Amino acid sequence: MIKILIVDDSVFSQKITANILRKHVEQSEIYFSADGWDGLKKYQELKPDYVFVDLLMPGLDGQSLIKLIKESDSTANIIVVTADVQNHVREEIENFHIMSFINKPFTDEKAQIICNIMKEKDNGKQ
Amino acid sequence: MGSSDMTQDILKELFNISVGRAAGILSDIVGQKIHLNVPNVKILKASSESYAIDEYIPMKKNGTLMVSTLSFKENYTGKASLIFSAEKMKTFISLCLQEEQSDSDDMDFNDVDFDIIKEIGNIILNCIIGETGNLLNISFKYTLPEVRLFNAMDFKYDYRNMDNIYVLILYITFVIGDTEIEGAIIVDLSLDSINDLLTRIHKLEESLYD
Numbered sequence: 001m002i003k004i005l006i007v008d009d010s011v012f013s014q015k016i017t018a019n020i021l022r023k024h025v026e027q028s029e030i031y032f033s034a035d036g037w038d039g040l041k042k043y044q045e046l047k048p049d050y051v052f053v054d055l056l057m058p059g060l061d062g063q064s065l066i067k068l069i070k071e072s073d074s075t076a077n078i079i080v081v082t083a084d085v086q087n088h089v090r091e092e093i094e095n096f097h098i099m100s101f102i103n104k105p106f107t108d109e110k111a112q113i114i115c116n117i118m119k120e121k122d123n124g125k126q
Numbered sequence: 127m128g129s130s131d132m133t134q135d136i137l138k139e140l141f142n143i144s145v146g147r148a149a150g151i152l153s154d155i156v157g158q159k160i161h162l163n164v165p166n167v168k169i170l171k172a173s174s175e176s177y178a179i180d181e182y183i184p185m186k187k188n189g190t191l192m193v194s195t196l197s198f199k200e201n202y203t204g205k206a207s208l209i210f211s212a213e214k215m216k217t218f219i220s221l222c223l224q225e226e227q228s229d230s231d232d233m234d235f236n237d238v239d240f241d242i243i244k245e246i247g248n249i250i251l252n253c254i255i256g257e258t259g260n261l262l263n264i265s266f267k268y269t270l271p272e273v274r275l276f277n278a279m280d281f282k283y284d285y286r287n288m289d290n291i292y293v294l295i296l297y298i299t300f301v302i303g304d305t306e307i308e309g310a311i312i313v314d315l316s317l318d319s320i321n322d323l324l325t326r327i328h329k330l331e332e333s334l335y336d
Contacts, residue, residue: 010245011238014221056248056268079310083245083252085147100321103248105155 002118003046005031007039008054008081017052017081017106024111025118028029036060036090043069043076050118052106055082055089066096077121080112083107136327138167141296145259148250149300155246156221161301169293169320189213190275192235194247196255198266202322204315206255208247212275214307215243221302222246235275244273254296254311262326292320 002025008014011034018030031046033039037060040117043051051069055062062080069076078098090101101116102110149162190212197205210218215235217241220226235243248271257268296314299306315323 010241010248012242012245056270058270084247084268085253085256085260086265087260089256103151104152107154 002028002050003048003114004028004038004050005033005038005039005046005053006052007033007036007042007051007057007062009057012083013104013106020106020108020111021052022070023071023108023117026048035064036062040043040068044072050077052079053094055080055084055093063093063096066093066098070096077118099106133324133332134167134325137169137294137322140258140261140327141167141254143261144254145296146254147257150201151249151253152246152300152302155226155249156302158221158303159215163299166295166297168297170293171291189277191281192243193249193274193276193281194243194250195272195273196248198255200264200267201270201297202264202315202319204313204319206251206311206313207250208309208311209281210307210309214305215239217305218246218302218307219243221305240273244271247271247273251311255313262323262330264323264326273311292318294320 004021006014006017006027006076008017014032014034018032021028031042031048033042035057039051039053040060042048053062054067057065058069062082064080066080067125069078072096078096079099080093080098081104082102083104084090093101100114102114145162149160153160182242192210192212192215194208195205196207203312212235216239219239243281251271252268255266258264296311296313297308298311299308301307
């Protein structure tokens with residue numbers, strides 16, 4: 001079973017991402033958080049295989065969440081799903097050695113790319 | 127073409143590119159082809175040209191408006207608002223959920239509706255502002271998006287009394303399937319920010335003749 005945590009303050013975006021992931025990732029367990037602090041707590045409790053993180057969120061924002069996760073687990077597989085299309089933001093976030101940076105909305109095509117990366121990873125359970 | 131015409135032309139083209147990309151994103155969300163008109167772009171002084179702002183937002187003369195806002199701070203200060211007639215928003219929400227719209231004229235919006243409009247507004251405004259920033263090498267630091275319902279008259283009062291003097295207005299129309307949704311984007315900017323924006327456009331203009 002592949003554990004996935006989606007951290008996004010929009011329930012609409014949580015559902016879009018989860019529905020598409022369910023189509024592409026067999027045997028997935030999907031968990032949700034609506035802000036960065038809750039996301040960090042759930043990450044520590046669940047130790048998910050993959051975390052999908054939005055950037056602009058109330059409380060702890062996505063970038064700070066990624067920093068904290070990476071400080072405690074440098075091997076964490078983080079996929080950023082954001083509306084922010086700015087090149088400098090992408091460059092800044094990619095410095096945290098994330099798995100992928102994707103612009104919203106999450107689509108089947110984008111999910112396929114992520115699944116291919118998951119399959120290539122040693123810890124991919126697909 | 128005179129310098130100010132060229133500035134206007136560059137500004138229009140920059141927003142044309144970013145609005146085009148926003149239409150592509152919206153098309154991915156609703157799963158339908160989106161037809162988009164070329165946006166009209168104007169820079170206006172809010173205090174003395176508010177009548178012109180009214181002309182740019184024809185649907186705001188009566189009824190209720192739904193306004194999604196994304197503010198930015200630090201190097202660039204201001205906010206971008208996406209304005210639609212609330213009447214069209216029920217149809218738009220159904221399109222986003224890829225559901226049939228009910229026949230009711232219900233104009234009550236629940237938390238799910240607000241969440242959808244907030245998120246779609248966030249995606250569209252991020253695309254338009256962020257892409258324009260990429261093209262002009264400007265970085266924006268956003269605050270959390272908001273969505274509010276306004277009576278048209280209250281909205282008019284709100285933007286006439288806003289902190290920032292200059293507004294940049296784009297009038298846009300999305301046609302999604304059989305549905306035409308007209309909207310406007312108002313970007314209000316501090317004096318420093320508008321000056322910097324125009325300096326960057328002038329540099330771009332000069333580089334055309336290097």
